Structure formats: structure tokens, C-alpha cells
Amino acid sequence: xxxxxxxxxxxxxxxxxxxxxxxxxxxxxxxxxxxxxxxxxxxxxxxxxxxxxxxxxxxxxxxxxxxxxxxxxxxxxxxxxxxxxxxxxxxxxxxxxxxxxxxxxxxxxxxxxxxxxxxxxxxxxxxxxxxxxxxxxxxxxxxxxxxxxxxxxxxxxxxxxxxxxxxxxxxxxxxxxxxxxxxxxxxxxxxxxxxxxxxxxxxxxxxxxxxxxxxxxxxxxxxxxxxxxxxxxxxxxxxxxxxxxxxxxxxxxxxxxxxxxxxxxxxxxxxxxxxxxxxxxxxxxxxxxxxxxxxxxxx
Amino acid sequence: xxxxxxxxxxxxxxxxxxxxxxxxxxxxxxxxxxxxxxxxxxxxxxxxxxxxxxxxxxxxxxxxxxxxxxxxxxxxxxxxxxxxxxxxxxxxxxxxxxxxxxxxxxxxxxxxxxxxxxxxxxxxxxxxxxxxxxxxxxxxxxxxxxxxxxxxxxxxxxxxxxxxxxxxxxxxxxxxxxxxxxxxxxxxxxxxxxxxxxxxxxxxxxxxxxxxxxxxxxxxxxxxxxxxxxxxxxxxxxxxxxxxxxxxxxxxxxxxxxxxxxxxxxxxxxxx
Numbered sequence: 001x002x003x004x005x006x007x008x009x010x011x012x013x014x015x016x017x018x019x020x021x022x023x024x025x026x027x028x029x030x031x032x033x034x035x036x037x038x039x040x041x042x043x044x045x046x047x048x049x050x051x052x053x054x055x056x057x058x059x060x061x062x063x064x065x066x067x068x069x070x071x072x073x074x075x076x077x078x079x080x081x082x083x084x085x086x087x088x089x090x091x092x093x094x095x096x097x098x099x100x101x102x103x104x105x106x107x108x109x110x111x112x113x114x115x116x117x118x119x120x121x122x123x124x125x126x127x128x129x130x131x132x133x134x135x136x137x138x139x140x141x142x143x144x145x146x147x148x149x150x151x152x153x154x155x156x157x158x159x160x161x162x163x164x165x166x167x168x169x170x171x172x173x174x175x176x177x178x179x180x181x182x183x184x185x186x187x188x189x190x191x192x193x194x195x196x197x198x199x200x201x202x203x204x205x206x207x208x209x210x211x212x213x214x215x216x217x218x219x220x221x222x223x224x225x226x227x228x229x230x231x232x233x234x235x236x237x238x239x240x241x242x243x244x245x246x247x248x249x250x251x252x253x254x255x256x257x258x259x260x261x262x263x264x265x266x267x268x269x270x271x272x273x274x275x276x277x278x279x280x281x282x283x284x285x286x287x288x289x290x291x292x293x294x295x296x297x298x299x
Numbered sequence: 300x301x302x303x304x305x306x307x308x309x310x311x312x313x314x315x316x317x318x319x320x321x322x323x324x325x326x327x328x329x330x331x332x333x334x335x336x337x338x339x340x341x342x343x344x345x346x347x348x349x350x351x352x353x354x355x356x357x358x359x360x361x362x363x364x365x366x367x368x369x370x371x372x373x374x375x376x377x378x379x380x381x382x383x384x385x386x387x388x389x390x391x392x393x394x395x396x397x398x399x400x401x402x403x404x405x406x407x408x409x410x411x412x413x414x415x416x417x418x419x420x421x422x423x424x425x426x427x428x429x430x431x432x433x434x435x436x437x438x439x440x441x442x443x444x445x446x447x448x449x450x451x452x453x454x455x456x457x458x459x460x461x462x463x464x465x466x467x468x469x470x471x472x473x474x475x476x477x478x479x480x481x482x483x484x485x486x487x488x489x490x491x492x493x494x495x496x497x498x499x500x501x502x503x504x505x506x507x508x509x510x511x512x513x514x515x516x517x518x519x520x521x522x523x524x525x526x527x528x529x530x531x532x533x534x535x536x537x538x539x540x541x542x543x544x545x546x547x548x549x550x551x552x553x554x555x556x557x558x559x560x561x562x563x564x565x566x567x568x569x570x571x
Contacts, residue, residue, distance in 0.1 A: 169428055172417075172421070172424070172425050172428070173425065175414070175416065175417065176414045176417065176422075176425050179414045179415060179416060179417075180412045180413075180414060182376065182396075182408065182412065183408065183412035183413075183414070183478075183481070184425075185395075185396040185397045185400070186374065186396060186400055186405065186406050186407075186408075186412075186482075187397075187400060187405075187425065187426050187429040187481060187482075187484075187485060188397050188398075188400030188401040188429050188430065188485055189397055189400075189429045190395070190397045190398075191397070242416070
């Protein structure tokens with residue numbers, strides 16, 4: 001029983017990490033038809049930005065409010081990077097899917113290489129604030145505290161995204177744009193502004209995933225974003241691109257499946273189990289778990 | 300393909316162009332030598348035409364004649380390879396679609412394009428906000444019913460009783476009406492309708508025709524419409540623009556257009 005609880009909480013924690021990455025990917029793909037392979041780069045920028053700020057930024061530090069400032073710095077760096085990438089790389093390539101893939105894959109390789117050139121390929125020890133160090137006892141199970149922080153952060157991001165989606169003018173434009181971009185434009189709305197905004201939001205969430213991933217894994221490496229990105233893409237496919245809830249459910253499902261399969265079978269089988277689930281979803285529900293339609297427009 | 304109409308015998312004969320609107324005012328839409336080619340193939344071939352204020356022009360032609368391509372050029376979805384588009388005197392040839400919409404051009408698409416996951420009210424709300432919210436008020440909340448303005452537009456297209464229904468659950472004819480409502484929320488001067496009757500059940504066509512007629516007459520919208528239902532067109536249109544192989548074959552009143560030997564040849568030739 002105690003193992004199950006530990007696996008569930010850890011699975012949720014991992015799922016939270018996936019959600020932070022996948023929610024942005026899914027928004028970007030849903031609205032802009034852009035497969036953003038550079039998303040892992042935003043994560044790496046968030047992680048290294050936080051690490052750098054905690055060590056070198058005046059006022060920031062590895063603990064308490066200083067750490068909060070470091071995370072804020074990392075997230076701001078990731079958001080800025082995402083905004084610049086949208087404006088300078090994605091925008092000139094709208095509708096040119098092959099070029100977009102090449103450009104974003106290029107970025108996904110170039111950014112880790114750049115980071116490696118500056119800080120080296122070796123894992124760097126990530127600061128761990130007092131508050132999230134150690135474990136919490138839950139029904140006699142010792143659960144690492146950082147898992148709860150991850151889950152809390154993901155719930156907070158989910159809430160903010162949900163409020164943005166349902167309560168703001170831009171959220172309405174984004175929801176409508178996901179369904180029919182040409183018609184949104186025909187109504188006189190400059191949908192490109194929403195594109196930049198969605199990219200920035202996605203970049204912020206990914207950068208936060210970078211900071212929190214540093215806590216979860218204890219270290220940061222230049223290629224951390226790449227490996228997490230693969231699973232985030234699987235989450236997007238399983239969850240569909242039209243619903244935030246679908247994305248959240250798929251994130252948790254993938255996290256849990258991975259944890260349980262790795263523990264109860266051979267370590268490493270968890271990844272394969274996730275791919276099997278992906279195949280099953282693709283065979284039975286092509287638009288993902290929450291999809292209702294697959295209509296396309298030929299304008 | 301026998302999808303064109305059989306040309307009427309033309310009892311009125313090729314008369315003295317009675318349907319032509321000869322206003323001296325600036326035309327709402329003026330196309331000058333508009334062309335579009337892709338990979339050497341000329342899809343839209345040197346089209347020059349003017350549509351006057353309050354006019355109803357129907358664009359017809361066999362499938363593949365370039366009607367939708369012309370619409371895409373006019374609304375800005377594609378950039379022409381030659382010529383110009385003027386909207387009420389303003390050269391909009393290089394304007395993005397949303398800027399043309401802001402200047403008073405609305406369009407619908409062949410496939411109905413309402414936002415299916417939003418309610419009818421929220422659909423119109425989005426359109427109303429698109430007009431009123433162009434200031435950069437970022438966090439302005441989206442009112443669920445679209446607020447003032449939305450009800451009027453829904454009344455116009457006779458959909459106000461369905462405001463809370465998800466747009467995706469509407470019948471095809473009602474979706475078409477909702478599309479019109481979305482356009483009207485912008486208070487356009489010119490609307491481009493791309494086959495609004497396509498896929499609409501026979502029973503709904505009459506009502507949709509009435510609604511389009513209301514929009515044209517009561518709202519004073521200038522209309523350019525692609526349609527295959529000739530009986531609808533002949534009733535509504537002031538002029539017919541006939542396209543064939545990307546070029547404009549005729550632009551005159553419906554009777555003269557249908558009596559034109561070239562037009563008949565285009566239709567019968569393609570249908571044979």
C-alpha cells in the first residue's frame with residue numbers, strides 16, 4: 001500500500017511536469033498548427049536561468065524568497081525567449097510546415113549546445129530550498145516534498161490558463177482561433193497577436209517546468225528539455241489539442257503509467273508502456289481522448 | 300458535370316443593360332486587372348469589375364472557374380500576382396485579411412465556419428468584441444452573452460431564440476445564419492458570401508434567402524455572392540458576373556447574362 005501511495009504521488013508529480021510542457025505545446029499546435037520542437041529549449045532556458053540566478057543574481061539565492069526570485073528570473077527568460085522565437089522564426093514561416101519543423105528542431109539542438117558551451121555538459125546541482133527538501137509522512141509513507149510543489153504549481157497553471165481561456169477576451173479569440181483561424185481573421189481580429197501571446201504563455205509554462213524539473217531531478221543538464229519534450233508530445237497526442245482538461249488528464253495518465261510500469265516490471269518498460277497507450281489512442285480515437293471532430297477547411 | 304443552369308430563352312432579349320448601376324460615387328469594391336497565377340497556371344485572369352453601393356452581384360461559373368480564388372484575393376487570404384483591389388476607394392491590395400475586415404469587408408466560406416464549441420451568443424460576442432474591443436484592453440472579461448449589440452444581430456438573422464445553444468449543434472441552415480450574424484456584428488459595407496446555400500436543406504433555403512435579402516435591403520449591405528442555386532440568384536441579383544477559366548465572361552443583368560452566347564457556350568461546353 002505504501003508503495004502505491006508513493007508511486008501515485010510521484011506519478012502525479014511527473015504528470016504535473018508533463019502538463020506544464022504539454023499545455024503550451026497543445027495551445028501552440030491547436031491555434032497555429034506549429035509543431036514546436038523548440039519547446040524543450042524554453043524549458044532548458046528556464047532551468048539554467050533559475051540555476052544561474054540562484055547562484056549569481058544579486059538578491060536571488062538558493063533558498064526562500066531568493067529562490068522565488070530566481071524562479072521568476074528563469075521564467076522571465078523563458079518567456080522572453082519564446083516571444084523572440086515566435087516573432088523572429090515562426091512568424092516569417094507561417095503555413096510552411098516543413099520549414100517550421102526544420103527551424104524549431106534546429107533551435108532545439110542549438111540551444112542545448114549553446115548552454116553546453118557555456119556551462120558544460122555535466123549535470124549541475126540544482127539549488128533546493130529548505131521548504132521543499134526532505135519528505136512528508138503521509139500514511140507512513142515518506143514522500144519527497146518537491147512532488148507536492150510540482151502538483152501545486154501545475155494546478156495553479158491549469159487554473160490560470162483556464163481563467164485566461166474562459167474569462168478573457170484573448171482567451172475567447174484563442175478558443176475561436178483553434179477552431180477556425182480564417183473566420184477569426186474574417187471578423188477583423190489580428191490573430192497573429194494571439195499567436196505571439198500563446199507562444200509567450202507556452203514558453204513561460206515550459207520555463208517553469210524547467211525550474212521545477214530541476215527540483216524534481218536535483219540536477220539540470222543541457223538536454224533535459226529534449227527528453228521531457230518527447231513525453232509532452234505524447235501527452236498532446238493522447239489528450240488532443242482542443243481541451244486543457246484533456247491535456248491535464250493525459251499528463252497525469254502518462255505520469256502514472258510510467259511510474260507504475262517502471263516499478264512493477266523492468267525499469268525502462270514505463271516508457272514503452274506509454275508508447276503502447278499512445279498507439280491504442282491513435283488506433284481508436286484519432287483526435288485524442290477529448291476530440292469530437294476532425295473537420296478541416298480547404299479555403 | 301451538369302451543374303450549371305440551362306440558359307433561359309431570353310424573352311427580353313439582350314436588352315440595353317438595364318441592371319447596370321451607373322453611380323458616379325466611388326464603388327464599394329473595385330478590382331483592376333486582378334490576376335493570380337500559381338506555378339505558371341493562371342487561376343484568376345485579369346479581372347476588372349466594380350460593385351456599386353447597395354448592389355447585389357452574383358458570381359457564377361462552372362466548377363473550377365476561379366470563383367473562390369477570386370474571393371480569396373478580394374478578402375486577402377491570398378495575394379494577387381497582378382492588379383489591385385480597392386475597397387470604397389482605399390487600395391487594400393496589400394492589406395492583411397483582418398485589416399480589410401476592419402475597413403468593412405466581411406466574408407463567409409464554402410464550409411460553414413462558426414465556432415462550434417462556443418454558444419451562439421458567444422460566437423456573436425466574439426464578433427461584437429472584435430469591433431468594439433480593438434483598443435488594447437487586455438484583460439477585459441468576455442461577457443458570456445456577448446453584451447449589447449449581440450441580440451440585435453441575432454434578431455436580424457432570426458436566431459435570438461437559440462442564443463444558448465452550442466453553435467456546433469445548429470442545423471446547417473442556422474449555422475449559415477449565424478455566420479451572417481458574425482459578419483453583421485462588424486457592420487460591414489460589403490459582404491462576400493461563398494455558396495451560402497451549399498448543403499442547406501431545401502426547407503431552409505427559403506428562410507435563408509429571406510435573411511440574406513433582409514441583410515441586403517434593410518442593412519444596406521453590398522453583396523457579392525457565389526451561388527449555384529440559379530432560382531435564388533435570378534430573384535436577388537442586380538447583376539450576374541460570369542466567370543470561366545479564371546476570366547470574367549460577362550457582367551450584366553441576369554437576363555442578358557444568361558442570353559449571352561459566350562456564357563451559354565461556357566456552361567454547355569463544360570457540361571457536355
